[in-house]
Amino acid sequence: MGRKALGIGFLIVAAELAVVLVAILVWIPKRLDTLAARPDDSTARLEKRMTALENRLSEVVFAIEKSRTDGEESRVTKADIARLSNNLDDIATEIYDFQKSVERSFMTVQRNILRRIGKGEAHSAGAYPMDSPSALAEALEKDGVILEKDKGCCRVKAVASNPNRPLELVAGIEGGNLYESLLELFAKPSALRAALLALGARPGAPAQPEKRLGPTGSRLWLYLRWKGLEKPIPLEEFILNAQTGKPMKDPKWVFSGSSFESNFRTGEEYYVPDESRVVIALTWNFTYQSVIACDHEDAGNEFLWAVNRDKLPEDPATPMELLVCTHPLP
Numbered sequence: 273m274g275r276k277a278l279g280i281g282f283l284i285v286a287a288e289l290a291v292v293l294v295a296i297l298v299w300i301p302k303r304l305d306t307l308a309a310r311p312d313d314s315t316a317r318l319e320k321r322m323t324a325l326e327n328r329l330s331e332v333v334f335a336i337e338k339s340r341t342d343g344e345e346s347r348v349t350k351a352d353i354a355r356l357s358n359n360l361d362d363i364a365t366e367i368y369d370f371q372k373s374v375e376r377s378f379m380t381v382q383r384n385i386l387r388r389i390g391k392g393e394a395h396s397a398g399a400y401p402m403d404s405p406s407a408l409a410e411a412l413e414k415d416g417v418i419l420e421k422d423k424g425c426c427r428v429k430a431v432a433s434n435p436n437r438p439l440e441l442v443a444g445i446e447g448g449n450l451y452e453s454l455l456e457l458f459a460k461p462s463a464l465r466a467a468l469l470a471l472g473a474r475p476g477a478p479a480q481p482e483k484r485l486g487p488t489g490s491r492l493w494l495y496l497r498w499k500g501l502e503k504p505i506p507l508e509e510f511i512l513n514a515q516t517g518k519p520m521k522d523p524k525w526v527f528s529g530s531s532f533e534s535n536f537r538t539g540e541e542y543y544v545p546d547e548s549r550v551v552i553a554l555t556w557n558f559t560y561q562s563v564i565a566c567d568h569e570d571a572g573n574e575f576l577w578a579v580n581r582d583k584l585p586e587d588p589a590t591p592m593e594l595l596v597c598t599h600p601l602p
Contacts, residue, residue, distance in 0.1 A: 400466040408470060416459025417467045425597040426467040429458040430496070432579075432588050439511060439577040440555040442494075442566070443594065448549030454510060454579055455496075455552075457594060461545035464596065465563050468492070468527050471598050475529020479556035479565065481572055486556065487565035489527035494552070494564070495595040498585055504595055505583065511554070512580045513570070519580055520568070528553075528565040564596070 401407040409419050418427040430443065433450045441453035450456055465475075468490075476489025495504035508520040530544045545551060548561035555574045559565040570576055585592070595601075 400463070402466065402470065405470075408466070412463050412467050412470075415463035416457070417463040419467045419470060421471060423597075424471055424599050425595050425601075426464065426471065428464065428594045428596070430455045430592045430594045431590070432456075432584050432592070434588065435579060438514065438575045439579060440553070440557055440574050441550060441562075442507065442511070442552035442554050442564075444551055445549045454554075455592075455594065457551050459551075461549075461551050461563050462543040464551060465529065465543070465545070468563070468596065468598075473527045473598055475527050478528050478530070478559035478562075479567075479571070481556045484572070486524075486567035486571065487526050487528040487553075487559045488567070489529055489565075490598065492525045492527055492564060493597045493600045494525050495597070495601060496592055497595065498590050498592040504601060507594075510580050510583050512578045514576055514578045519583075520577070522568075523571075524567040525552075526565055526567050528559050528562060530560060530562060 400411055405421070412419050412426075416428060420426060433444075433453045433456045435450070435452050435454070437452040439452060439454055441449060443455040443457045444450050444453045445457050445459070445461065469475075473490035473492065476487060479485060479487045494507035496507055496510065497504040507525075508523045511520040511523075512518065513520060532541050532543050534541050544561055545563050548558075550558050550561040550563075552564040552566075553559045553562035554566050554571065554577055556565075556572050557574055565571075584590075
């Protein structure tokens with residue numbers, strides 16, 4: 273029975289290897305051809321990364337072949353298979369991150385083109401009635417945002433997400449990358465943007481990771497609260513630095529704002545975070561797609577952040593509220 277299970281394990285590993293091999297030999301070269309017009313240093317970095325992936329794959333294949341031929345089958349343990357599986361997971365993660373870098377490159381090109389032809393203006397109020405406070409409050413509440421202008425804050429319903437990757441987002445909405453997000457929000461991103469404009473905040477610009485420049489915009493203070501808490505807790509206390517094991521220190525949350533753009537096929541205008549389903553970006557990879565971003569010296573590291581589960585409610589389904597304020601709360 274043990275040998276049969278081991279054989280099945282090898283078949284599964286071999287199948288996963290085949291998928292990875294196809295990704296490396298077919299998908300990545302096509303993307304590199306597409307990016308041939310990029311500067312030489314960028315192309316060289318991509319080619320170097322692909323070579324590293326191929327080398328790692330060769331090591332995994334060699335390990336499997338060695339385990340099959342070196343001695344008896346009984347010498348191959350579950351731990352051996354687990355190590356091989358972990359190697360495959362690492363390769364899959366690198367391919368995923370490579371794909372994201374390619375997508376970001378295309379989005380940067382698209383954004384620059386739109387701005388050159390006069391579209392993508394970040395200060396449009398969208399479809400909300402900004403000149404009528406009562407109508408605005410009603411429209412925002414319908415889209416999930418409670419505006420408290422007298423307090424300089426707005427509120428959004430939230431629940432804890434259950435990410436299975438390092439955190440790159442603080443908050444997203446259904447259909448977004450909740451597997452790498454601290455929170456799931458129940459509001460339209462463009463509604464949050466309109467609420468911040470009503471509070472007097474001004475949108476800035478996304479990060480420029482290649483220049484080591486963080487996002488800009490009016491500073492904001494973010495908090496979480498739920499029934500039973502004495503007072504709201506600063507959002508950064510729910511985010512751990514995985515290297516130090518301590519909560520994030522001194523973040524600067526800013527209203528980066530994103531932009532409105534036009535669909536190339538239909539010509540219809542849309543707000544980018546409504547489509548990306550990203551509300552608050554933690555790392556700089558997503559600042560172009562988010563309403564709010566984090567200007568922190570380590571926000572460029574997409575593998576550094578984790579959930580501080582000790583701070584969250586014991587019941588992951590506990591209803592919470594995200595408070596977004598234009599000033600710190602006492």
